[in-house]
Amino acid sequence: MEQEPNEQEPNEATEIVGGKVETVEVSKHPEASIPETDLSLADIERRRSHPLRWALIILAVLCAIIAPYWFGRSLAVNNTDSIVAVLGGVSPQGIALVGWVTVVIAYVGLAMAVVVSPSWPWLIVFVIGLAGEQFIAGLSMLNLNFWYSTYVVYGKQAGLANAANLGIMGAAIGIAVYALMFVGLLVIIRKTSPLNVLTKSWASFILYFVIETIALLVVLFGGLLTTV
Template identity: 65%
Template sequence: MRDATAQAGDDNEAVEIVGDKVEMVEVSKHPDPTIPVTDLSLADIERRRSHPVQWAAYAIAVLVAIIAPYWLGRMLAVRNTAWLTDKLNVFTPQGMAFLAWTVTLVTIACLGLAIVDSGRWLWRIIFAFALAGEQLAAGVSLLKFDFWYSTYVVYGDSAAVANAANLGIIAAGFGVAVFAVIWVGLLVVIRKDSPLNVLTRSWASFILFFAIEVIALLVVMFGGLLTTV
């Protein structure tokens, strides 16, 4: 058993007492420092990494993605109804519901990935573009709480496709709400040392999220809602 350690030499060796004997043993060599010496404090370093101008530009881009596409969609619905109706009639109600649900799902999923994987800008960029697409669909379909009245006034007998788009967006939003309740419930109920704690891991949470979203879509497409509104 080693009892003491002597000073290490320049050749990566040191004299140590092993049991009752003095032996020359090899020791690990500390690597050269890779972080340069600086007078900056940790707060100064964090400020340099924050990039406030970049974040401000991104916030403005997100606001534009929320406002401009929705305004454009509503303007097309009100002022170019005949042209827009001709384009929308290419889709079946089921196809439009699936398309609107997919765009909304991508928006929500990219927002979650941007929070989890905060070091990458890829998810934030995709989120902004997907948000613009979702807002455009919401504007075209005149999305609001009692959308079926507005869509019937604007689109008349062709309102089924616009209603389907609204139902697709609402289904994705409802799926998020259900997932949030279940996930928070799991965090509260499951103990940290329980084997079931694996259900709160990021990969398990995403599987649960997509499963709930698929169920919400199936309810809209095959639950009779497309023919009700």
């Protein structure tokens, strides 16, 4: 009488679980999970690189930086009276808020494009926010000594342009402060520390918005709008 074949013995390994030495089962994976291919690793990486897509993204970013700023600056120089008439009823706080919002939208779009997949919807948000920020920067003659440029172009109404510049610069400074703090947290906090939760993506976004809110409040109510 033939004996039935013995059942296949489980594949086991000894590991430390919860500080104790235990024997656990390990899957054997008898079949390869990666299909065979004649392509080299370089060929695979080249196929995944999508150079045309990156070229289009870079071109879109360059256009969003150059064209809106040039258009806004041209309007400021050639149609100053019309711009003052349109924005004359808006408070400096409102203008500063608009400038701040465009920078925040651009940064959030860029950050989400890095974190979320697929990234192209957020890249569109980034490009739109960047274009809006550059257009406002062009209208308000943003540069290192913008208060001279705005006074030459807008005269007594330069406060509105200065407010937009302060909103943009406040948001940009907020991004810089956030970046320094986040990098500092990554360096200081150990992975095994309970404080490591502060380095998670959702926590970093909360930290970013807290810093940006503080920057906005400083711009709106810190007396800067009446200084420049």
